[in-house]
Ligand code: A4P
């Protein structure tokens with residue numbers, strides 16, 4: 001398959017249990033390591049208040065999340081890619097049996113977009129059905145897809161404007177040297193957590 005034939009995907013990553021920054025950093029490496037997946041853009045890491053927020057009765061009391069969005073190219077079809085994403089979630093400690101919906105989790109990976117695919121099955125809906133309701137997705141997504149338009153024609157900027165005023169979403173850090181990070185960044189380099197060591201890396205492995 002030629003590079004041009006591979007669709008572009010976008011993933012939303014969120015974490016609010018354990019060392020969320022370390023998890024998100026390691027998860028970007030883990031995703032790029034998947035067969036048939038190359039990460040080419042990584043947004044900043046944003047600190048975001050849990051969604052839904054009070055007074056919404058569905059709100060769950062929990063810590064703030066860290067969120068980021070990555071894009072990349074894949075030779076996997078959407079269903080196979082989702083299966084790989086769920087394996088990565090599990091590898092970072094996510095246990096669907098024990099968690100509550102929209103509650104705390106060590107790592108959540110949502111498949112936001114897979115090329116222009118539109119799908120509505122029990123296992124997979126594309127585009128992700130709640131993109132336009134969530135500033136914690138739209139803010140980092142617009143960073144990596146400026147001018148982005150959803151299959152169906154809705155502009156991401158219009159979706160974000162519809163949520164205004166957007167409050168409490170703060171840029172926490174930009175990951176440097178992960179797959180897809182762009183250098184130099186205008187804000188200057190800010191590294192991942194000093195304790196982070198890529199699983200399986202050796203001293204001779206520069207990545
Ligand atoms: N599924 C269908 N379509 C998709 C898709 N496009 N991507 C199915 C991923 N999964 C998809 O998802 C439930 C099922 O949806 C999956 O088994 C899959 O077959 P899940 O990730 O197991 O459950 P969930 O995460 O509790 O539900 P949901 O609705 O996906 O919620 P989110 O969007 O993942 O919400 N607040 C902030 N600030 N930041 C966050 O990151 N995250 C959540 C979780 C809630 N609040 C948050 C954050």
Ligand code: MG
Pocket residue numbers: 108109110
């Ligand atoms: Mg999810």
